Amino acid sequence: MTGNLPAETSSFIGRKDELDRLAGLLAESRLVTVTGPPGVGKTRLALRAAADCAEGYPDGAWFAELSPEQDANLLASVVARALGLREQSTRPYEQVLAEYLAGKRLLLVLDTCEHLVGACAALGDGLVDVAPGLRVLATSRVPLDVPSEKILEVAPFARPEPESDDLLGYDAVRLFVERATDRIPGWQAGDGALMAIGRLCRRLDGIPLGIELAAGHLHALSAEELADRLTDPFDLLTAGYRGGPARHRSFRTAVGWSHELCTPQERLLWARLSVFAGSFDERTAQAVCADDRLPDVGRVLAELVRKSIVVRTGDRHRLLDGIREYGREWLRELGEERVMRTAHLAHYRTMAARLDREWYGPDQLDWADWAEADLAEIRLALDYGISHGGTACLDLVSSCWIIWGALGQMREGRYFVERALAAGPREGSSYARALWVLGWITLFQGDMGLAERSSQQSLAEARRIGDVEAMGHALVRLGGVRLFSGAPHKVEELMHEARTHLTAAGAIDTIDDLVMDGGQAMAFIFLGDLTRAWGVLQHMHTKSRSRGEIWMRAFGDLFRSQLMLARDEVHGADRAGRESLAVKWRLNDVLGVAMGADHLATVTMALGDARSAAWMHGAAERLWLTFGLTAMGSDELAAPRVATAERARLVLGDEGYERAFEEGFAASLEEVRDRLS
Numbered sequence: 001m002t003g004n005l006p007a008e009t010s011s012f013i014g015r016k017d018e019l020d021r022l023a024g025l026l027a028e029s030r031l032v033t034v035t036g037p038p039g040v041g042k043t044r045l046a047l048r049a050a051a052d053c054a055e056g057y058p059d060g061a062w063f064a065e066l067s068p069e070q071d072a073n074l075l076a077s078v079v080a081r082a083l084g085l086r087e088q089s090t091r092p093y094e095q096v097l098a099e100y101l102a103g104k105r106l107l108l109v110l111d112t113c114e115h116l117v118g119a120c121a122a123l124g125d126g127l128v129d130v131a132p133g134l135r136v137l138a139t140s141r142v143p144l145d146v147p148s149e150k151i152l153e154v155a156p157f158a159r160p161e162p163e164s165d166d167l168l169g170y171d172a173v174r175l176f177v178e179r180a181t182d183r184i185p186g187w188q189a190g191d192g193a194l195m196a197i198g199r200l201c202r203r204l205d206g207i208p209l210g211i212e213l214a215a216g217h218l219h220a221l222s223a224e225e226l227a228d229r230l231t232d233p234f235d236l237l238t239a240g241y242r243g244g245p246a247r248h249r250s251f252r253t254a255v256g257w258s259h260e261l262c263t264p265q266e267r268l269l270w271a272r273l274s275v276f277a278g279s280f281d282e283r284t285a286q287a288v289c290a291d292d293r294l295p296d297v298g299r300v301l302a303e304l305v306r307k308s309i310v311v312r313t314g315d316r317h318r319l320l321d322g323i324r325e326y327g328r329e330w331l332r333e334l335g336e337e338r339v340m341r342t343a344h345l346a347h348y349r350t351m352a353a354r355l356d357r358e359w360y361g362p363d364q365l366d367w368a369d370w371a372e373a374d375l376a377e378i379r380l381a382l383d384y385g386i387s388h389g390g391t392a393c394l395d396l397v398s399s400c401w402i403i404w405g406a407l408g409q410m411r412e413g414r415y416f417v418e419r420a421l422a423a424g425p426r427e428g429s430s431y432a433r434a435l436w437v438l439g440w441i442t443l444f445q446g447d448m449g450l451a452e453r454s455s456q457q458s459l460a461e462a463r464r465i466g467d468v469e470a471m472g473h474a475l476v477r478l479g480g481v482r483l484f485s486g487a488p489h490k491v492e493e494l495m496h497e498a499r500t501h502l503t504a505a506g507a508i509d510t511i512d513d514l515v516m517d518g519g520q521a522m523a524f525i526f527l528g529d530l531t532r533a534w535g536v537l538q539h540m541h542t543k544s545r546s547r548g549e550i551w552m553r554a555f556g557d558l559f560r561s562q563l564m565l566a567r568d569e570v571h572g573a574d575r576a577g578r579e580s581l582a583v584k585w586r587l588n589d590v591l592g593v594a595m596g597a598d599h600l601a602t603v604t605m606a607l608g609d610a611r612s613a614a615w616m617h618g619a620a621e622r623l624w625l626t627f628g629l630t631a632m633g634s635d636e637l638a639a640p641r642v643a644t645a646e647r648a649r650l651v652l653g654d655e656g657y658e659r660a661f662e663e664g665f666a667a668s669l670e671e672v673r674d675r676l677s
Contacts, residue, residue: 002060002668004082005051005109009313011178012048013208014157014171015041022049022152026107026135029150030128033113033138036154038322039209039255042139043111045154050109050137057135059106059668067112067321068278068376071383072119077412079110079123084669093411094123098130103666105133112321113140121146156206160198167194172201172211179215180223183306189223196227203227204253209322213258216308221261229261255326258309267330268293269300270309270319274327275340278376279318287347288340316373341384348374348381349392352399359402360511362548368587371403378403382416386423393420394430401437402511405444406551408588414441432461432470439477443484444591446632452481472501476512479519483526484634491523514544514552521559526636534563554583558596561603562640570606577603581676594623598631600676602644610651611660613644618664619672 022045025032034042047063054061064082069075076093085100101108108127113120121144124136128148138144143151157172167173176197180187189197200223204210214226221229259267272289273280280288286297294300301317304310310317319327331337351374355367371378378400385393397413397420404413417438425431435458443451455477462470475498482490495516502508517540524533537560544553561576577600584592601616620641624630631638649657664672 003062005061005063013175015045018045019049025150031124031136031148032150033140033144034152035140035143039207040154040156041208042154046109046137046139050107057105057107059104061107063109065111072116075116075119101131101134107135110138113138114142159202159206167198172206173197176211176215179212180218184218193223196223199227213308217261265300266303270327271330272340273319274324274331275344277380279316281315288343345381345385348378349396352396356399364551368407371407386419389423391430394424394434398433398437405440406589408590410441429467432458436474436477443480448485468501469505469507472498483519483523484632488523488526495520518552518555530563550583554580574603585673597623598641602640605644605647610648614648614657614660615664618661619667622665
């Protein structure tokens, strides 16, 4: 089944009527919003409904979690990522999504829209307007308020009647009992416990999250003791919130009561963990949250997991939205918000610097996984750093150049680099570095004019302040501009000059050592000097293998495949090309995937399969469109593609070629990956 719906991690209780109504709304309307108070179970209901009807959507049911994203400008980017799109061009993401979804029959779940409600309304309404086969299922505390919207309001579970002789007939009570037995195997609820659970559920107004939190305290208190603890004085927890809806006050009572049952250290960590936008691991929590008052974060974190304050999935942890909001209020009360945001920024600045240093080594897959998992936190740190200016934001955004240029995040990289350059000081080494990073990103987007200007500005500033290393890196980017702008004969001189500067700065042992080799090899290929190209690639392969590096080695495999094909070693070229693509898919390197797919079409044509070559051309064209320019606008890079298309048309005829091309163009990323593997 196509899609990315997260698996349920606990049993689903009740809600049959709501599921039936939601199925009916999705059948008759193309935009449905599930609304309700915090903690009522909107996300669980939407996910269950999506899973139940997923078979009716040939292009899948997809889930976009929006709670970690605070910037409305990045909303469409987050949704595109959830759909598996790696669009990096300068085109608006809304346009990219509209084009991608236009011919799809697909269900898209937008989860937690209330903090971006205007942007979600515009995006959802716009997409269903241009994509007839699309259904959007949103969850939000408030409606999106667009004309096409249908609304399902979810209420808390029914409150058990005090005199009921069938308490287990109430979903609220069954939820408590099931969560209790999940946490304490063998636990059983006798008559006294059931009566106490009924009292608890009434006092918590049937709010599922509050009930689950209550069950999380059973390891320390009995059901009767829990019910006795939750008495009228806890209404004080809603002080200052009397103006809000009653259902929200009830939620705050439920969460506040659980807060009161935590130890002082658990409350402190709860507040500090609210600084994270999404998920985090224990090591990161320790780095950001620990101090003399809270030295052992791991032990306290385990207790919060046991009490259901923190949700753990594998080695990742997160706070649910309402619980995070409650923690942030306490963080402000403690006067620690600025301290924790600064610690969060400092941690990700340190981690990004490590990524920059260690990328030229054997841990590239681990770093790629880290960047993927922590991208929401990196965004949050960048937003905070940019809002405060200074060199910190320039240093962080520059250290992330691998994420922007090698791991499929060029568009976000450009967004953040341009903001950082506007906010930070416009002089010095940090400024020069951010400029060449912008040159790097825009080079691969095909924006050669900006790539040229940014790299030249970086070089000029580096020369002004005598930063020899920055001069070298800027020259590498200028070499790339020449390579893809019709002047490959100038690359050797620029790379030689860059290497001289980097050697003088003691910075030759960096990934740019291989970037220069790769650029030089491509220049020789474009110039028809295949012997020198082969020599550079052999040297590059030896260096990358000695370091355990795979990102540039995969580019080297692609270039070696091109040379093998030129020597009529077609089967060897096919193997090398597919090996390169396997790495590029794994790293989400959109540039490497696009280049590899185009080249494999040429190899396939050489193997005599014109129809598959045309299909691959269609798939490659779709990939190139994510950059805005096929083959980055480079005539040299596009030449093999053009020649292959002409040969395939001679075999298939124009109609046959176009039919196979369109099939490849319309194929899903999963189909393309399978066929090119």
